[in-house]
Amino acid sequence: MADYFQEMGWRELQDGEQPNHLLHMARFLIDFGVYGDDYSGEWPRLPPAASKEAVKNLPMITIQTKDKSCTICLLKFRYNEKAKELPCHHVFHKKCILTWLNQTNSCPFCRYELPTDDEEYEAFKKEKLRAEQRKEDVETLHNSMFS
Ligand SMILES: [Zn+2]
Numbered sequence: 001m002a003d004y005f006q007e008m009g010w011r012e013l014q015d016g017e018q019p020n021h022l023l024h025m026a027r028f029l030i031d032f033g034v035y036g037d038d039y040s041g042e043w044p045r046l047p048p049a050a051s052k053e054a055v056k057n058l059p060m061i062t063i064q065t066k067d068k069s070c071t072i073c074l075l076k077f078r079y080n081e082k083a084k085e086l087p088c089h090h091v092f093h094k095k096c097i098l099t100w101l102n103q104t105n106s107c108p109f110c111r112y113e114l115p116t117d118d119e120e121y122e123a124f125k126k127e128k129l130r131a132e133q134r135k136e137d138v139e140t141l142h143n144s145m146f147s
């Protein structure tokens, strides 16, 4: 894997060198599986980009603390800095999360899923929910018969 980064012209930081935050984001995307085909979830590939509408409606909040940082680029937020908040209450720089949600629909921190514009994926999610519901129904029925 180290060879891969070498081929890409990437190398470890030298002393006193500032980390390249975009580079970090690229690595993070690779770790998350955005560029890989080895995503092991039930959906055969990485979930699609978040719906444009959902992304547009994400609130901007003002950071009121000094110890929060953006999970994507790892930079600390400044006090009073504006950030985008996901429904799971994780916050990111606008630029970071917009780039991210353009690739996939879930929070990079906790994988909370935003709606997508992908009909196929939405159908898959509904079906999965129905399957879980059916399983619960069967368990409830089973419990009521055998307890
Ligand atoms: Zn960021």
Ligand SMILES: [Zn+2]
Binding pocket: 086, 088, 089, 090, 107, 108, 109, 110, 111, 112
């Ligand atoms: Zn989250």
